[in-house]
Amino acid sequence: MKRTLPILVVLLIAAQTSTASAGGLYLTDRGTRPMGRGGAFVAGADDPSALWYNPAGLAYSGNQLMVDATYNFLSADFTRIDGGGNVLPTVSASTAPLPIPGIMYTNQFGLRDWTFGLGVWAPNALLLNWPQSIDVNGTPGPAPQRYSLLSMDGSLLSHIGIGAAWRANSRFSIGATFQMIVGSFQARTTLSACDRALCTQPENPEYDSVAEVRLSGIAQPTASFGAIYDLDIVRFGASFILGYPLSGEGEIRTRLPSASPFDSASVDGNRGSVHLDFPMILRLGAEFRPIRDLRVELALVYEGWSTQDALTITPHDVYLRNVQVVGDYQVGPISIPRNMKDVFSVRLGGEYHTGMLGLRAGVSYENGAFDDAHLTPLTLDSDKFIASLGASVEVAPGVFIDAVVFHTFMRNRQVRDSAVPQSNPIRPPPSDPVYVGNGDYTMEATTVGLGLRWQFARPIARTTPDPDARASGQVNTGT
Numbered sequence: 001m002k003r004t005l006p007i008l009v010v011l012l013i014a015a016q017t018s019t020a021s022a023g024g025l026y027l028t029d030r031g032t033r034p035m036g037r038g039g040a041f042v043a044g045a046d047d048p049s050a051l052w053y054n055p056a057g058l059a060y061s062g063n064q065l066m067v068d069a070t071y072n073f074l075s076a077d078f079t080r081i082d083g084g085g086n087v088l089p090t091v092s093a094s095t096a097p098l099p100i101p102g103i104m105y106t107n108q109f110g111l112r113d114w115t116f117g118l119g120v121w122a123p124n125a126l127l128l129n130w131p132q133s134i135d136v137n138g139t140p141g142p143a144p145q146r147y148s149l150l151s152m153d154g155s156l157l158s159h160i161g162i163g164a165a166w167r168a169n170s171r172f173s174i175g176a177t178f179q180m181i182v183g184s185f186q187a188r189t190t191l192s193a194c195d196r197a198l199c200t201q202p203e204n205p206e207y208d209s210v211a212e213v214r215l216s217g218i219a220q221p222t223a224s225f226g227a228i229y230d231l232d233i234v235r236f237g238a239s240f241i242l243g244y245p246l247s248g249e250g251e252i253r254t255r256l257p258s259a260s261p262f263d264s265a266s267v268d269g270n271r272g273s274v275h276l277d278f279p280m281i282l283r284l285g286a287e288f289r290p291i292r293d294l295r296v297e298l299a300l301v302y303e304g305w306s307t308q309d310a311l312t313i314t315p316h317d318v319y320l321r322n323v324q325v326v327g328d329y330q331v332g333p334i335s336i337p338r339n340m341k342d343v344f345s346v347r348l349g350g351e352y353h354t355g356m357l358g359l360r361a362g363v364s365y366e367n368g369a370f371d372d373a374h375l376t377p378l379t380l381d382s383d384k385f386i387a388s389l390g391a392s393v394e395v396a397p398g399v400f401i402d403a404v405v406f407h408t409f410m411r412n413r414q415v416r417d418s419a420v421p422q423s424n425p426i427r428p429p430p431s432d433p434v435y436v437g438n439g440d441y442t443m444e445a446t447t448v449g450l451g452l453r454w455q456f457a458r459p460i461a462r463t464t465p466d467p468d469a470r471a472s473g474q475v476n477t478g479t
Contacts, residue, residue: 027126036406040350068450235287243277305342400455404449417438
C-alpha cells in the first residue's frame with residue numbers, strides 16, 4: 001500500500017473502524033458457567049467469574065482455578081439497497097476463528113474474611129469479516145457492503161483484572177476489581193473519493209480507496225464494585241462497572257483510487273488518535289434457593305451506551321499536499337456522531353445439582369444499541385433473545401468440567417431510513433450523500449463453551465457449617 005492518501009482519509013478510516021469497538025462488537029456476556037444460567041450471575045456469583053460479574057462473589061469462591069472458552073457460530077446476511085433504489089446481491093458475514101478465553105484464580109491465603117482474585121479474559125466479541133468482492137454472472141464485482149466494513153482480522157482486546165472481597169459477616173460481603181483493558185484494533189474498509197464533478201457516479205469502483213487502520217497500544221484502566229447480602233433462602237447482589245474512555249494511537253495505510261485525478265495527491269503524516277467513550281454497567285440480581293440443590297436467579301442489567309454520542313479523532317501533524325484546487329492544508333480534529341442507545345437486559349437462569357451432575361438453563365432479553373438510522377454491517381446489532389443450556393460434571397473431588405450451548409435470536413431489521421453516509425474524503429462533502437445502511441439484515445448465532453474449575457479449598461466459613469450442606473447451596477459454590 002502506498003503511503004499517500006486522498007483528502008481526509010486519515011479521519012474517515014479511523015472513524016469507520018473505531019466505531020466497531022462499541023455495542024455492535026459484543027454479542028453477549030461472557031463465560032461458560034454464567035452463560036449456562038443465561039447470564040444471570042450477579043447474586044449467585046461464587047467462582048472466579050465474579051471478577052467480571054460481581055467482585056463481592058469472590059468471597060464465596062475459596063481457592064479456585066477456572067479456565068474456560070466459548071466459540072461463536074454467526075449467521076448474518078445483508079441485502080443492500082443502494083442510493084438508486086437498486087437491490088444488490090446478498091452478502092454474508094463470518095467471524096475470525098478465535099475462541100473467547102478466560103483464566104481466573106482466587107485464593108484466601110489462609111484469611112477468614114478476605115479473598116483475592118486475578119484473571120485475564122476477553123469479551124464475547126464479533127470480529128466480523130465481509131466479502132472483499134462478489135461474483136456477478138461469473139465476473140468479480142465490488143462487494144455491496146464495502147463502504148461499511150471489509151475485515152476486522154488482527155483485532156485483539158482483553159481485560160486483565162485483580163480483585164478482592166471482604167466478608168464482613170456471614171450475611172454481607174463487598175468486593176472490588178481493578179481492570180486494565182489492553183489490546184489493539186485493526187480493520188479494513190473502503191472509502192469513495194467521488195467528487196460529483198469529475199466523477200458523477202458515487203459508487204464508481206474506480207474511485208474506491210481501500211484503507212486499513214491499526215489502533216495499537218490500547219491500555220485503559222477501569223474498576224468495578226459489588227455487594228452481596230445473603231439471607232439463606234434468597235441472596236441479593238449488585239455490581240457496578242465504571243465507564244471509561246477508550247483511546248488509541250492509529251496508523252493508517254491506504255491504496256489510492258485508480259482514477260487519474262489522484263495521481264499526484266499525497267499526505268505528510270500517517271498517524272492520529274481516536275477517543276471513544278464506553279459505558280458504565282449496573283447489574284442487580286436476586287438468587288432464590290428454595291431447596292438445597294436448586295438455585296434460580298433473576299437479574300437486571302443496564303449499560304449506558306448513550307454516553308457514546310460521538311467519536312473524536314485528532315490527526316497528529318497530518319498535512320495534505322498537492323490537492324487539486326485546494327493546495328496544501330493541515331487536517332484538524334473531527335467529531336463523528338454515534339447516537340447510541342442505552343441497553344437493558346432481563347435475565348432468568350439457574351442450576352440444579354444431583355450427585356456429581358449439575359444442570360443449568362437460562363433465558364434473557366436485551367434491546368439493541370442502534371436504531372435503524374445508524375445500523376450498518378459494521379455495527380451488527382438488534383434486539384436479542386438468548387436461550388441457554390449448560391451442565392457440569394465433578395470428574396474428581398473439587399474438579400468440575402462445565403459445558404454450555406446457547407442460541408442468540410436477533411430480530412431481523414429492514415432499514416429504509418439510513419442516516420449513515422458513504423465515507424467520502426472530499427471537502428466539502430457532497431450535498432446529496434449516498435447512505436450505506438439501507439437494506440435487509442438477518443442475524444443469529446449459536447455459541448458453545450467448555451470450562452474447567454478446580455477448587456483446591458472451599459471458603460473458610462465464618463460459622464460452623466452443616467456437614468450435610470452441599471457446596472452449591474449453603475456453604476460454597478464450586479458446583
